[in-house]
Every structure is written in C-alpha cells, then in structure tokens.
Amino acid sequence: MKNSGPVAIIGAGLSGLSCAQALRAAGVEVRVFERASAVGGRCATRLWQGHLVDLGVQYFTAQTNEFKKELLTRLRQFRPIISPILDQNENVVSAETGPRFYVLQGNNYFAHVLSLGLDLRLNTAVETVRPSSGGLECLGETYRAVVSALPGPLTARLFDLPFAPTDYVPCLVGLFEYAGTGIGSARHCYARLLPEGREPIFSSYCENNKVGRIVGDKTVFVVLAAPRFSREHAASPPEKYLPLLARENEALWQVPAEKATASFGHLWVHARPQDDHRHRVDLPPGAFLCGDSRAESTVENVWLDGVQAAKQVLSYLAEVGG
Numbered sequence: 001m002k003n004s005g006p007v008a009i010i011g012a013g014l015s016g017l018s019c020a021q022a023l024r025a026a027g028v029e030v031r032v033f034e035r036a037s038a039v040g041g042r043c044a045t046r047l048w049q050g051h052l053v054d055l056g057v058q059y060f061t062a063q064t065n066e067f068k069k070e071l072l073t074r075l076r077q078f079r080p081i082i083s084p085i086l087d088q089n090e091n092v093v094s095a096e097t098g099p100r101f102y103v104l105q106g107n108n109y110f111a112h113v114l115s116l117g118l119d120l121r122l123n124t125a126v127e128t129v130r131p132s133s134g135g136l137e138c139l140g141e142t143y144r145a146v147v148s149a150l151p152g153p154l155t156a157r158l159f160d161l162p163f164a165p166t167d168y169v170p171c172l173v174g175l176f177e178y179a180g181t182g183i184g185s186a187r188h189c190y191a192r193l194l195p196e197g198r199e200p201i202f203s204s205y206c207e208n209n210k211v212g213r214i215v216g217d218k219t220v221f222v223v224l225a226a227p228r229f230s231r232e233h234a235a236s237p238p239e240k241y242l243p244l245l246a247r248e249n250e251a252l253w254q255v256p257a258e259k260a261t262a263s264f265g266h267l268w269v270h271a272r273p274q275d276d277h278r279h280r281v282d283l284p285p286g287a288f289l290c291g292d293s294r295a296e297s298t299v300e301n302v303w304l305d306g307v308q309a310a311k312q313v314l315s316y317l318a319e320v321g322g
C-alpha cells in the first residue's frame, strides 16, 4: 500500500481521526484537513471561568472490544461517571449501554491523542471535491480517495450532491456557574434527562461529577436545549435565550437563582442527525463517508465507523491498483 498516494480526510472530528489512524496503521499516506484551529469537532472542551467544561460530548460508552482496546492503548486517562442520571420523575435512567466514561483532561483530549502522528492541516476548510483525471481534486491536488468526515449537509456541499445523506437539527448549549459546591440536588446525581417533546431543556449535566474539572467553590451545569427551543432561538444572541434556560435549569436542580455567577451560550448548527431523514447518496468513485451522517451519533459509533470507512478505502485502493 505504500505507493498508493495520499488519501484526503476532510474533517478532524473523532470519525475522521479514527479513519485516518486506521489507514495510517495499514501503511497508507493520509492528509487530514480541518477547518477549525483545533481537532475534535463536536467532541469539544472549553476552558471557561477557569473550569474545564465539555461543551459537546458529555460522556461516552465502551461497549465493543475494539473501542475498549483503543481507549486502553491510546488514551488510558478515562474514568467512569459514578453518580446516576435521573429522569423527570427522579428515577435512575438505566445505563443499558454500560458504564458512561469521561476523559480527565476534558473529552476533547481523546481527539488530541487520536491526531498524534498525522499529517494534519488545521485552519484549512475544503469546500469542494471534484473528480479529476487519476482521482479526486481537493484544494488543487489530486487524491486517490477522499473521505468526508463532515456532518451530512456539509458533505452534500463538498461533493455537490442534490441532497444530504441526512438532515440535522441544531442544539443550543448553555453553561451556568453558581457560587457554592453541591448546591440544590447537584450532589445526588450527574445529569437530568427530560422526555422527548418537553421544552426548553433536553438534558442537563453537572460537571462537578468529573474529577478535577471545577475550580474553587463553584457548581457548573451544561444544559442542552431541546430541538424546538434550539431552532426558535438559533439566531438569537445568548442574552436572549440564556435566562430562559437558566430559569428552567434552576427549577430542575433546585438551585437558587441569586447564586448565579456566570453563563455562556453556544450553538451547534449540525448537532443531531435525524434518523428518519436519512437518504442514500451517490458519491463519485473514490469518495467515502464516515461519521454520524451514516452511523449512530455517539463517540463509540463514529469511531467504529471511521475504522469501517478505512476498510472500505483499503479495498477500493486494492481494486484500483493501489
């Protein structure tokens, strides 16, 4: 495989990075393009008010032996979340998918570890990929194969497809800091999950349950807004929607509003793929997909899907004479 020429991976989220590492392990030269100045995509961690806060992925599962092995060999610094997740009736939401884990240094650290050793081009957006003689053209160079590890609508734009492999709904996230530790019911549980259709909160997490993340005598919540609320407020400035989320979150955790010390809002535009909006798309020869435009949107599944996409690229290269 050494002479097969570089394969381009567009997007350095977990799926793109896992695909890149699997190809690299098979001896294929890969080049990863990432629009942002850092890797990880929706597996994002933010240094906020001195705390390390997970802004996207809150926790991950490790159900498959393949993913467990990856965590143990490449990462190691991950821990289970001990406190329960409760539903609206204060019942424990069973962990059917096994223990929930987080990374001590912030969940984004997993992406950082996955990017080590790769030919990674940060701050480099790829807007179009076009068939050209001998492969696919991307940023003026020809690649034998290109993998889009982008959310569906961005993949559609990349390959000029008539529709996206899947549609996505946006998600607003609010970070809320309060004076005092273990306030309200924060000492009893890690997260609260609300039923589908209930607005404006979808789920709320207390970051104090992750060891060493919160500094000083503070409590920090990460609140994921529900789909309708997120859509309605997607264009609003944070000062419009944060007070609405804060009020609901304070009621949820019985936290006194006067203890609030800071808040922050973020919009994930392509947050959650809609399972009932998946379409089959025809990609040009040599083009492949990975990530949640075709796999279930969890860390473990998009990582596995990156490995799967790498296998597809390898058989393609073998077929075309790589």
Ligand SMILES: Cc1cc2nc3c(=O)[nH]c(=O)nc-3n(C[C@H](O)[C@H](O)[C@H](O)COP(=O)(O)OP(=O)(O)OC[C@H]3O[C@@H](n4cnc5c(N)ncnc54)[C@H](O)[C@@H]3O)c2cc1C
Binding pocket: 010, 011, 012, 013, 014, 015, 016, 033, 034, 035, 036, 039, 040, 041, 042, 043, 055, 056, 057, 058, 059, 060, 061, 124, 125, 126, 127, 149, 150, 151, 154, 171, 173, 224, 268, 270, 271, 272, 290, 291, 292, 293, 296, 297, 298, 299, 300, 302
């Ligand atoms: C708020 C939120 C909470 C979540 N919580 C959890 C959770 O607790 N547990 C869990 O398992 N999953 C969770 N998920 C789902 C999980 O984040 C995703 O399934 C996973 O991170 C998707 O990874 P990906 O690599 O497929 O895509 P992404 O992470 O979106 O990566 C795509 C990358 O492509 C880059 N990019 C975009 N356009 C271009 C371009 N034109 N050129 C080059 N690069 C480009 C982006 O900057 C990004 O880095 C959550 C998602 C959200 C939004």
